[in-house]
Structure formats: C-alpha cells, structure tokens
Amino acid sequence: MTQSLLKVEHLQTAFRTGKGEVVSVEDVSFQLNAGQTIGIVGESGCGKSVTSLSIMRLLGQTGYIKKGTISLNGKDLTKLTETELRDVRGNEAAMIFQEPMTSLNPVFTIGNQMIEMIQLHMMISKKEAKQYAIQMLQKVGIPRAEEVINEYPHKLSGGMRQRVMIAMALSCKPKLLIADEPTTALDVTIQAQILELMKTLRDESNTAIMIISHDLGVIAEMADTVLVMYAGEVVEEADVFTLFDEPKHPYTLGLMKSIPHLETESEERLASIPGTVPTLQNMPSGCRFHTRCPYVMEQCLKEKPKLQGLDEKMGHQVRCWLYEEEQKSENREEAVL
Amino acid sequence: MFQYMVRRILIAIPVLFGVTIFSFLIVNLAPGNPVDMQVNPYATEADIQTKKEALGLNDPIHIQYVHWLVNLAKGDFGYSFSTYEPVLTMIVDRIGPTLLLMGAALVLAYVIAIPIGILSATKQYSWMDYFTTSFSFIGISIPNFFLGLGLIYIFAITFQIFPTGGMNTLGNEGGLMDTLAHLIMPAIVLATGIAGNMVRYVRSSMLEILGQDYLRTARSKGLKEFFVVNKHALKNALIPIITVIGVDIPMLIGGAVVTEQIFQWPGLGQLTIQSIGSRDYPTLMAINLMAAIAVLLSNLIADMLYSVADPRIKYN
Numbered sequence: 001m002t003q004s005l006l007k008v009e010h011l012q013t014a015f016r017t018g019k020g021e022v023v024s025v026e027d028v029s030f031q032l033n034a035g036q037t038i039g040i041v042g043e044s045g046c047g048k049s050v051t052s053l054s055i056m057r058l059l060g061q062t063g064y065i066k067k068g069t070i071s072l073n074g075k076d077l078t079k080l081t082e083t084e085l086r087d088v089r090g091n092e093a094a095m096i097f098q099e100p101m102t103s104l105n106p107v108f109t110i111g112n113q114m115i116e117m118i119q120l121h122m123m124i125s126k127k128e129a130k131q132y133a134i135q136m137l138q139k140v141g142i143p144r145a146e147e148v149i150n151e152y153p154h155k156l157s158g159g160m161r162q163r164v165m166i167a168m169a170l171s172c173k174p175k176l177l178i179a180d181e182p183t184t185a186l187d188v189t190i191q192a193q194i195l196e197l198m199k200t201l202r203d204e205s206n207t208a209i210m211i212i213s214h215d216l217g218v219i220a221e222m223a224d225t226v227l228v229m230y231a232g233e234v235v236e237e238a239d240v241f242t243l244f245d246e247p248k249h250p251y252t253l254g255l256m257k258s259i260p261h262l263e264t265e266s267e268e269r270l271a272s273i274p275g276t277v278p279t280l281q282n283m284p285s286g287c288r289f290h291t292r293c294p295y296v297m298e299q300c301l302k303e304k305p306k307l308q309g310l311d312e313k314m315g316h317q318v319r320c321w322l323y324e325e326e327q328k329s330e331n332r333e334e335a336v337l
Numbered sequence: 338m339f340q341y342m343v344r345r346i347l348i349a350i351p352v353l354f355g356v357t358i359f360s361f362l363i364v365n366l367a368p369g370n371p372v373d374m375q376v377n378p379y380a381t382e383a384d385i386q387t388k389k390e391a392l393g394l395n396d397p398i399h400i401q402y403v404h405w406l407v408n409l410a411k412g413d414f415g416y417s418f419s420t421y422e423p424v425l426t427m428i429v430d431r432i433g434p435t436l437l438l439m440g441a442a443l444v445l446a447y448v449i450a451i452p453i454g455i456l457s458a459t460k461q462y463s464w465m466d467y468f469t470t471s472f473s474f475i476g477i478s479i480p481n482f483f484l485g486l487g488l489i490y491i492f493a494i495t496f497q498i499f500p501t502g503g504m505n506t507l508g509n510e511g512g513l514m515d516t517l518a519h520l521i522m523p524a525i526v527l528a529t530g531i532a533g534n535m536v537r538y539v540r541s542s543m544l545e546i547l548g549q550d551y552l553r554t555a556r557s558k559g560l561k562e563f564f565v566v567n568k569h570a571l572k573n574a575l576i577p578i579i580t581v582i583g584v585d586i587p588m589l590i591g592g593a594v595v596t597e598q599i600f601q602w603p604g605l606g607q608l609t610i611q612s613i614g615s616r617d618y619p620t621l622m623a624i625n626l627m628a629a630i631a632v633l634l635s636n637l638i639a640d641m642l643y644s645v646a647d648p649r650i651k652y653n
C-alpha cells in the first residue's frame with residue numbers, strides 16, 4: 001500500500017476575532033496521493049480557503065490550528081517551526097490564490113517576484129533563474145515571455161496574472177499544488193485553458209493537486225475524489241463518478257440540482273437550496289444543515305451525525321442521519337438472516 | 338516626465354506671483370514701519386519724512402510692489418532697511434546654518450520614525466504599539482518652544498552637557514565636534530514634530546498594506562518574514578509616505594523660525610524674527626519668496642519620487 005502524500009486528520013481551524021473565537025473548519029480529514037486530484041466544493045464561506053490555508057500554515061496572525069494533524073510526505077506540518085515551514089512553502093507545497101488581481105505585488109516586476117522564489121529554493125544564479133523563469137512563463141502559455149518578465153503586474157490581464165501565479169507556483173516543482181478557485185475570477189475561455197494547463201502539468205510531473213471551487217463543472221473536469229463541505233464540515237466524500245452518479249447528502253443533492261443544464265426548459269427555474277449558510281457564531285445544534293434540509297427529521301435537530309462510510313463503497317462517506325438509519329436497518333436485516 | 342516637470346514649473350510661476358503679492362500686502366499691513374522702528378529719540382519729524390521718502394515708503398503700495406518686482410527681475414533683492422547690507426549677502430550668510438539644521442532634523446526624524454512606524458504596525462496592539470502611538474502623539478502636540486526650553490533647562494543648564502545656543506563656541510569657529518554639539522538639541526526639537534507625524538503615517542500605511550493578498554503570496558513562496566515586511570510591504574507603504582515629505586518641508590520651515598530663535602542658531606529663521614521686529618520689508622520679502630520656492634520645489638520632488646516608487650503612476 002502506498003503512503004499518501006498528504007494526509008489531513010481531524011483538522012480544526014479557528015480565528016480569534018473581536019467577538020471571541022470562531023471555528024471555521026471542523027474535523028476535516030482526507031488523503032491525497034501523488035498525481036491525484038482532490039476537489040473541494042461548497043458554498044461561499046464554508047471553509048474551503050481556510051482548509052487550504054491551514055495546510056500552508058498561512059492563516060495570518062489571528063488564525064490557528066486548534067486540533068488535528070496535516071502530514072505532507074511524513075512531516076507533520078502543524079508541528080513545524082516557522083523556519084522549517086519556509087522550506088516547505090513554495091518548494092514542496094505551493095499555492096495559487098483565489099484573487100489573481102491582487103496576489104502579485106504591484107511594485108515589483110513579474111521577473112523580480114518569480115526569481116525571488118526560484119532563488120529561495122534552487123541553488124542557481126540570478127541569470128539562470130531569469131532564464132528559468134522565462135521558460136516557466138512560456139510553459140504556461142504566456143506570449144512574449146521575455147518582455148512580460150520585465151513588466152509590472154498592472155500591465156497584465158487577470159488571466160495573464162493567474163498564469164504567472166501558476167508558473168510561479170510550479171517553478172520549484174512542488175509535490176503538492178493547492179489551487180484555491182484558480183479560475184473563478186476569469187472568463188470561460190481562459191478558465192478552460194487554465195484547467196487544461198494544470199492537467200498537463202500534473203500529468204508531466206506527477207504533482208498532487210488540491211483544487212477548490214464552488215463550480216461543480218470545474219470539479220467534474222479535474223478531480224478524482226471530491227469533498228463536499230458545508231459550514232466548516234465535510235458532509236460527503238466520494239470519487240468523482242460516484243458523487244455525480246449517486247450523491248447522497250441532501251446538501252450535495254441540492255448543489256447538483258442547482259447546476260444549469262442546456263436541456264433545461266427555459267421556463268423551468270433552476271433549483272436553489274433555500275436559506276443561507278448559518279454564521280459561525282450561531283451554528284445550529286445537531287446537524288448543521290438541518291435548517292435548510294428538505295428531509296429534516298426529529299433526530300437531526302438534536303444529534304450531530306458522524307461522517308460514515310456507506311456499506312457498499314468504502315470510499316463513499318456521508319454525514320447524514322438518513323443513511324445512518326439505512327445502515328442500521330441493513331445491519332439488523334443481516335443479523336436476522 | 339520631462340514635459341510634466343516643465344509644465345509643473347510653468348504652473349508654479351503664477352503661484353509665486355500670488356504668494357509675493359499676498360506677502361507684500363501682509364508685511365505692509367503690519368502696524369509700524371521700518372523708520373518708526375529704529376528712529377532715535379532726537380530725530381525730528383522732518384528727518385523721519387526724508388528717510389521714508391528715501392526708502393520709497395511714501396509711494397502707494399502697488400508702486401512699491403512693482404518697484405520690488407522690477408528690481409528682483411534684475412536679480413536685485415535690495416538692501417536691508419535695518420543693516421543696509423545687500424539682502425542677498427545676508428541670506429547667503431544665513432542659508433548654510435539653516436540647511437544644516439533642517440537637513441539634520443529631517444534625517445534624524447526619518448531614521449528614527451520609519452523603523453518605529455514599521456515595528457509598531459507589525460506589532461499592532463502590543464504595548465510597544467501603544468507606547469509609540471501615544472509618544473508620537475506627544476511629539477506632534479508639544480510646541481517647539483516648550484520642548485526647546487525644556488531641553489535647554491535640563492541638558493544645558495542643569496547637566497551642562499550641551500551648550501545653550503549658538504552654532505559655535507566663541508573663538509572656536511569651524512570645529513566639527515563643536516558644531517555638532519550645538520546642533521544636537523535644536524535638531525532634536527525640530528525633528529520631534531516631524532518624527533511624530535511620520536511614525537503615525539508609516540504605521541497607518543503599513544497597517545493598510547500588511548493585510549494585502551500579495552504579502553500572503555510572498556509568504557507562500559517561503560520568504561522570510563523580515564523580507565515580507567521590509568521589502569514587499571515597505572515598498573508599497575512608501576508611496577503614501579512620500580507625499581508626507583511634501584508636507585514636512587513647510588513644517589520644517591515654520592519650525593526652524595521658532596527653533597533658531599530659541600537656540601540662537603544663526604540661520605534664516607532667526608533673521609526672519611529680526612526682520613519682522615525691525616519691519617525690514619526687503620529682507621522679509623526675500624525670505625518669503627525663498628520659502629515659497631522651497632515648498633513648491635519639495636512638492637514637485639515628492640511627485641517625482643511618487644512615480645519612481647509606484648510603477649503604476651506615469652506622468653505625461
């Protein structure tokens with residue numbers, strides 16, 4: 001059995017705020033192998049970015065990991081010192097951020113920002129680093145790379161900036177690439193190109209990718225496994241085919257129904273999940289989704305369901321009482337037989 | 338860029354005219370006149386009138402102004418009404434000490450204030466931050482004369498570490514260490530307000546920058562926090578800080594007048610006070626003109642630096 005590259009176990013991440021501590025990510029666990037892609041979906045504010053920032057340990061001054069372990073290549077990232085982390089960041093694990101327009105420093109040239117990173121992790125001269133940076137820019141499909149390298153970010157479009165971010169993130173050949181909504185800010189054609197690019201690079205260098213999106217189309221396109229998050233928790237995990245074929249959790253079902261289809265009659269309204277995500281300050285007791293769930297039962301209000309594997313497929317896990325019942329009854333039937 | 342500078346300089350010309358007209362009016366509106374200020378008790382009314390006539394003080398004010406302007410155009414600043422020396426000579430004699438004092442104060446203020454401002458921002462809400470913000474507030478609010486007199490009392494009179502005033506010990510002109518000893522206290526007084534202001538500026542502009550996405554990117558590359566702050570954040574924070582330089586120069590000029598007077602520093606500030614006392618119109622006008630030019634120039638320089646620090650700004 002191969003050891004997985006990234007193993008997140010029972011991650012709990014919180015922030016200190018003026019109103020006290022808020023827990024943004026609750027008990028998140030997953031694994032990722034080299035060359036594989038995991039997708040994380042969920043509505044805005046459900047903790048996708050915080051999960052990825054926890055892995056990079058870039059939670060800022062107010063955020064901290066309360067519980068859990070994150071092991072990358074056998075190292076527990078939650079235990080590393082700031083100095084040890086600097087060897088991991090940009091080198092073993094790199095991240096592409098959600099906001100391409102503001103993720104590059106406006107007062108330094110593209111070249112300066114890329115070379116800085118390359119020289120941090122590779123023992124090469126500035127001149128070589130520049131040549132290498134140009135190659136990386138060409139690789140991500142930036143035309144006139146020799147000129148672009150001397151430009152300041154404001155001269156580039158959002159799509160170009162995101163390409164620069166990707167080129168930068170990939171320049172030190174990370175084993176893990178975290179892409180937080182890499183295409184959300186971009187228009188559809190550019191979006192397809194960027195995804196294509198990430199796939200090519202993954203296949204070339206066997207990089208593990210963690211891709212975050214609230215767009216199920218992107219997830220279907222890219223991911224091998226999918227985590228569905230709701231209000232800081234994982235509510236369902238499955239391989240991409242299973243998830244799209246037989247989604248189990250009422251929240252996932254809701255998400256699926258809200259995808260627009262071409263064959264949908266124009267008069268027919270797109271389904272949406274009623275209500276909004278509860279705020280972290282007043283999280284409902286029991287199942288966090290019960291306030292919006294069409295199948296809510298008595299039990300959901302009081303007890304919190306666990307994330308549990310469905311019998312038939314070991315990889316498919318759901319956090320919902322509906323299936324708990326199913327399992328129990330199945331077990332009972334088995335016992336009777 | 339060159340075109341822009343030329344345009345700015347051309348715009349400055351009418352501004353300077355305005356400033357000189359305005360200050361000419363103010364100077365002449367002040368009660369008393371140069372002759373009254375220095376008559377000896379034995380002078381007769383006729384003597385006074387002759388003197389006034391000779392100095393051109395009996396002409397209507399606009400004629401006087403035009404007169405002054407025409408002479409200025411010829412490069413003639415006129416003669417002092419009180420010492421009868423050429424105004425230009427007096428200013429040339431005095432400008433060195435003033436530039437030395439201002440330069441020392443500016444360097445002192447920035448060298449201290451910028452690192453403190455950065456530190457205060459990176460450690461927001463720490464005791465250090467509270468300490469520096471309150472201290473810088475005191476620095477801004479404390480009047481120069483009060484701080485100056487306080488320093489003189491403590492360091493010159495009680496402990497006798499520094500001289501009470503002047504630029505050199507009598508009979509010891511030109512000694513570098515001696516000048517330095519005389520310079521320290523007035524430079525500190527002049528620097529205090531500017532440093533206080535600067536700390537607050539640096540702190541608030543760093544605070545705004547420290548939350549930016551691109552710093553997270555810099556950290557995600559594995560960069561040391563020291564460089565994240567002092568390279569990536571600082572260069573962005575410099576952009577608003579540079580504008581303060583344009584504000585600091587006028588503050589410095591105003592401060593120098595008071596500070597030089599307190600410490601008997603032989604510069605333009607002291608000359609200003611003396612000239613006001615004797616209603617020395619030509620000298621006052623020359624000093625005003627120079628101050629106005631200095632302010633306009635410092636604003637122009639600030640704008641130039643602005644475009645150097647921020648690649649997004651291009652003047653044309």
Ligand SMILES: Nc1ncnc2c1ncn2[C@@H]1O[C@H](COP(=O)(O)OP(=O)(O)OP(=O)(O)O)[C@@H](O)[C@H]1O
Pocket residue numbers: 015016017022024042043044045046047048049050051060062063098214280
């Ligand atoms: N620095 C912070 N301080 C306090 N709370 C925070 C902080 N950063 C994130 N949060 C909270 O954590 C929760 C999860 O945020 P996160 O950014 O992970 O959402 P997301 O799933 O990435 O959403 P989106 O799709 O909008 O990017 C949110 O409720 C947010 O308010």
Ligand SMILES: [Mg+2]
Pocket residue numbers: 048049050098180
């Ligand atoms: Mg996010």
